Each structure stands twice: as structure tokens, then as C-alpha cells.
Amino acid sequence: MLQNAIPHPTAAELDLLRVLWRLGPADAKQVHEALLSDRPEASYATVLRQLQVMHGKGLLSRDESRRPQQYAPAQKQDKLQTHLLKDLIAKAFAGSGKALVLAALKGHVSAQERADIQKLLDSQGESK
Secondary structure: OOHHHOOOOOHHHHHHHHHHHHHOOEOHHHHHHHHOOOOOOOOHHHHHHHHHHHHHHOOEEEEOOOOOOEEEEOOOHHHHHHHHHHHHHHHHOOOOHHHHHHHHHOOOOOHHHHHHHHHHHHHHHHOO
16 A cells, blocks of 8 residues: 555544554454443444444455454554654644654653653664
């Protein structure tokens, strides 16, 4: 699949993808049960319909040889996240990764996360 052909999931679809990345292949009932802690208002019928729509969009694969059918993300988590991040950088930050990082560091990063980021930057500087 071409990178540009990767569909952009909605916020609700990302919730289901996170569940499936955590669970692995699962049927609609398993996804619904796992989703209830975050979205208690979600009905089984809505989750099933959303999984079917996501399959149609190419966000999920579906194993129809099993009953009940098993759904799985069509893309690995890191690949989809990288694709979405590149799109965000291009659209919201005029292609500047630096602008994205600076915006994130201004108020969206805890002290512990800053320390982890600094450690990562220090280790990359040492390996050059």
C-alpha cells in the first residue's frame, strides 16, 4: 500500500485501533468489552458497525475464515503514527519537525518526559 493511500482514521477509529494494537486480532465482542472502560456508552452494535466501516476503508483486515470474524489493524502502530505525524507536520507546521517539537515542549511534556527526551538526545549526540 502506498504511503499516501493510508487512510486517516477518525478519533473514534483511533480508539478502536489502540484496542486492537493492544489485544491483537479480536472479534467485535472482545473489542467492545475492551473499549467499555474508556467509552462506556459504546454499544456492541456501534462497535461492530465501526469495525466493518474501518475494514471497508482499509484500516483493518478481517479473517472471515473464523467465526466470529477476527479484526486486526492493517498497519502496525508505529507505521500509522509516523504517517499521521508526517501529515500533521506538513499541514500544521509547514513541514518543520523542529516547530512541532518546540510546540510540544512548550507545555505538553512532563518533567520526566523532558528528562527522557534529554537522555535520548544526549545518547544520539554521543553516537555520532
